Amino acid sequence: MDEKLVALAELRVTQLVGCAYCCAYHAGELRQMGFDQSVIDKSLVGATPRRLMPSSCSSWSGQRR
Numbered sequence: 901m902d903e904k905l906v907a908l909a910e911l912r913v914t915q916l917v918g919c920a921y922c923c924a925y926h927a928g929e930l931r932q933m934g935f936d937q938s939v940i941d942k943s944l945v946g947a948t949p950r951r952l953m954p955s956s957c958s959s960w961s962g963q964r965r
Contacts, residue, residue, distance in 0.1 A: 904933055911943055 907930050914922035927940050 904930075904935075907933060908943065911940075915944070 907926065911923065911926040911930060914926055923944065927944065930940050931937065
């Protein structure tokens with residue numbers, strides 16, 4: 901599967917989970933892949949993180965991605 905598509909999907913999943921930390925992480929990952937900021941901004945429209953970092957987050961439990 902295309903790496904860029906996977907990165908976009910990861911951003912969307914973190915939006916649904918509501919983790920602000922992971923949304924920021926994956927948005928940065930997309931910027932490093934060369935996505936325009938406007939594309940990232942459009943994908944974040946309507947995203948309202950419910951928590952800074954939920955207990956179900958792999959970053960919260962100390963796991964590296």
